[in-house]
Amino acid sequence: MYARIAGTGSYLPEHILTNAALAERVDTSDEWIASRTGIRQRHLAADNEATSDMALKAAERALVAAETTADEVDLIIVATTTPDQSFPSTACTVQDKLGLHGFPAFDVQAVCAGFVYALSVADAMIKSGAARCAVVIGAERLSNLLNWEDRTTCVLFGDGAGAVVLKASSEPGILASKLRADGRYRDILKAPGHLKQGQIEGSPWIYMDGGAVFKFAVRALADVAKETLEAAGIDQADVDWLVPHQANLRIIESTAKHLHLSMDKVIVTVDKHGNTSAASIPLALDEGVRSGRIKRGQTVLLEGIGGGFAWGSVLFKY
Structure with missing residues (x-):
């Protein structure tokens, strides 16, 4: 039994903030941002647009692409570090908004690695027989x-x-996955603020040591990708597409180089939406599918790393 991706979907908020517009708010420039990150713009949610709203739209589009009705779904996993509220989970909110109930729905928190974590969990549940049709979503309001x-x-x-519909299938689907974490690096990338007695204690803002993240990320991503390929018995040369976490173009290029993959085999969308954390891989995957580049039968490698550090990789036949 395999877990196979039957359809993909994505959603980006209407409001676009370009580098030029951002330079009017903070001391920076389009050239400075683009040359260091590859980012040209990012999308910002409307005031009344919650993480669950964006997750719902991506899920609905994935269901349409998979030619699957909502009542076939028996598992929802949402990867997010920006839930609507402390609890209940964003997944339960999405389940309700889809008009569904009664089956497992829960969130996974592994920041930018969240989608590969969630996809790996859904894969294991389908292979064990605990589910047959999962909606796996990465959604963020960073x-x-x-x-x-x-x-x-x-x-x-x-x-x-971004979202995928994952179904039980006798045809090859997810071939292998590897997940890793190392809490010794938890202070390099973090948002330490938390609620205490009705007040926010600690800084509520994202903090990142960019140089340290870059140094760790390139090697960790290359290593976990190689481990995943070895587990599946697949050679690097047989990978049709690499769909990496869209954090920084330099990290993406360096990782591809370590894997001896041409950038022609890499899906890059970071210029269009910046780093959307757990949403970035499914956003890029959906772009690759809808543009016609990723085709049925091809071998696709996903990888991501985020605060924790938490990182991982998933290899599948589309």
Whole structure:
């Protein structure tokens, strides 16, 4: 039994904040941002647009692409670090908005690695027989965590959501996955604020040591990708597409180089929406599918790394 991706979907908020417009708010420039990150713009959620709203739209589009009705779904997993509220989970909210009830729905929090974590969990549940049709979503409203006076972080992040429908199948689907974490690095990338007695204790803003993240990320992503390929018995040369976490073009290029993959085999969308954390991989995957580049039968490698550090990789036949 395999878990196979039957359809993909994505959603980006209507409001676009370009580098030029951002430069009017903070001391930066389009050239400075683009040359260091590859980002040209990012999407920002409307005031009344919650993480669950974006997740719902991505899920609905994935269901249409999969030619699947909502009543076939028996598992929802949402990867997010920006839930609507402390609890209940954003997944339960999405389940209700889809008009469904009675089956497992829960969130996974692994920041930018959240989608590969969630996809791996759904894969295991389908292979065990615990589910037959899962909606796996990555959704983030990171603009809630941005200090618009900190140019080291506010230029990097955006809002959005991506989703896949994962179904039980006798045909090859997800071939292998590897997940890793190392809490010793938890202070390099974090948003430490938390609620205490009705007040926020600690900084509510994203903090990142960019140089340290870059140094760790390139090697960690390359290593976990190789481990995933080895587990599946697939050679690097047989990978048709790499769909990486869209954090920084330099990290994407360096990782591809370590894997001996041409950038012609890499789906890049970071220029269009910046770093959307758990949403970035499914956003890029949906772009690759809908543009006609990723085709049925091809071998696709996903990988992502986020605060924790938490990182991982998933290899599948589309």
